[in-house]
Amino acid sequence: MRYTVDNQCVGCGLCARLCPEVFYMGADGFAHAADKAVPRASVAAADAAYDDCPMAAIHMMGNGAFGSSRLSVPDE
């Protein structure tokens, strides 16, 4: 599982502070997500960034072995 950041990002930097293993601020002033699967140790922090982004600019892609815990919750 990976994350992407769309063009709604306003560059507040919150995601990069919460989970620097996955999100970083680019020279363009906006957040970007590392182009690799989220490490197991970073899943909770990445989830927090996803939840707390004020612009809902972070999106999940796929569901790998170390995917977000929320993606393993069955639909009700």
Ligand code: SF4
């Ligand atoms: S938390 Fe959201 S708005 Fe803030 S830098 Fe990250 S992606 Fe951009």
